[in-house]
Amino acid sequence: MKALSVTEKLQQKDVKPTANRILVYETMAKLGCPLSISDIEDNLLSIDKSSIFRVITLFVQHDVVHAIEDGSGSLKYEICHEDLLHALGGHVHFYCEKCHHTFCLEGVDIPLVQIPEGFESKSVNYMIKGICPSCCKKNEIGNNLA
Amino acid sequence: MKALSVTEKLQQKDVKPTANRILVYETMAKLGCPLSISDIEDNLLSIDKSSIFRVITLFVQHDVVHAIEDGSGSLKYEICHEDLLHALGGHVHFYCEKCHHTFCLEGVDIPLVQIPEGFESKSVNYMIKGICPSCCKKNEIGNNLA
DNA sequence: AAAAAGATGCAACTTGGTTGCAAAGTTCTT
DNA sequence: AAGAACTTTGCAACCAAGTTGCATCTTTTT
Incomplete structure (x- = not known):
């Protein structure tokens, strides 16, 4: 199974691969973790917020990405990897x-x-909230110093 | 085990039972389901949005209510029933x-x-999304008529 | 090349959430 | 009971995220 290019991945989901769409997809793929519209905006200063919004809306409709709610106040989006064939479920998320x-x-x-x-x-959606490993560590160091 | 009055329930959690707080609590208890700040506002026109916000914030800090995220865009709040001693988990929610x-x-x-x-x-947080029984039913009727 | 359809950027707007501040209400002290 | 100190409340203003209308630019179709 060879890796598809971004263009091919989009076409496979019936999304016309425009410049903006490819950029948004690549940014999401590069950063790897669930991102909000604003997160994407911060990483793609060249593209307007409304355009990112429309790209994401389209991606959601075409199952390119799916939304998850951590409790951060803003929706996060994540590329669908259905090769893992998560029938309904998918994996658990953790919000620090x-x-x-x-x-x-x-x-x-x-x-x-x-x-x-x-x-x-x-x-x-299964969402666990708490403290992530690197923040746990920082905490310990902080406590030791105090 | 006798039922506590709202006043007693608040006092038990170290919340001074003011008029607004009792009203908010009673509204949440009456409606039974998770409510957003706006939902509460709509049911308590006499109280200002900011006051409701502050009451809820206090309630969350004192474990009177807890927040849950359905994907509706606004946080929902629900009275804590720890008599059920949900160690960590609690129950599953369903968003229609x-x-x-x-x-x-x-x-x-x-x-x-x-x-x-x-x-x-x-x-x-465990959140299932889909269609609730009464909307399922409406749907069937709609299809039959069509 | 002209017409039609689609994508984009800008600005404006909506909504949910949040804060500063002064007025109203409580509680405490004397 | 009177006044000081603190708490709670409402109003207005503000902020951020999300969303929409519209004109422009690009792409596709004929």
């Missing part, structure tokens, strides 16, 4: 309350639950 | 993408997962 960074716990699959009769499930 | 209502699946506990070394977990 200290550095406000969102991590994908790629290895940790969301355990599915039985929901009551009548509810129809479309997607699942 | 059609009526934009958030449900507590009280009976459905969040299954906990093993997270990687170094991460320190403080809280967990």
Whole structure:
């Protein structure tokens, strides 16, 4: 299985690969972690906020990316890797309350639950909040110095 | 175990029971489901938005309520029922993408997962999105008529 | 090349959340 | 009971994220 170019990946999802779209995709791929519109904006000063918004909206509609909610106040987006065929679930996310960074716990699959009769499930979000390893470490050092 | 009055419940959490705070609490208790600041505002026209905000902020600090994120764009708050002693987890929530209502699946506990070394977990959110029973039903009727 | 369709940038706007400040209400002290 | 000190509240103003209308520019189609 050879790696597809960004252009091919977009075409595969019926998204016309314009310059902006390729840039947004590449930025998301490069940074690897879930990003908000503003995060993308900060990394792509050449593109207007509204254009990024429209690109992301299109990406969501065409399943190029999906949205996740950490509690940061802004929605985060992440490239879909369906090669992992996450039927419904996908993986667990972790939000660091200290550095406000969102991590994908790629290895940790969301355990599915039985929901009551009548509810129809479309997607699942599993979000753990706490302190990430590097902030834990900083904390210890801080405490030792104090 | 007798039921505590709202005043007693607040005092128990070290919150001075002012008129506004009692009203906010009662509104949340009455409606039962997770509510946003705006939802509360709509139900309590007598109280200013900023006051509701401050009441909720205080409630969160004193563990009277806790926040949950459905993907609706606004944070929702829910009265803590720790009699159920949800160690970390608590129950699963369901967000209806059609009526934009958030449900507590009280009976459905969040299954906990093993997270990687170094991460320190403080809280967990499990959010299912889809269509709720009453919107499912409306949909069927709609389709039959069409 | 002209017409049609699509993508982009700018500016303006909406909404949810948040803060400063003065007025109103409480509590404490004398 | 009167006044000082503190707390709570409402108003207005502000901020950030998200969103939309519109004119312009680009691409595609004919």
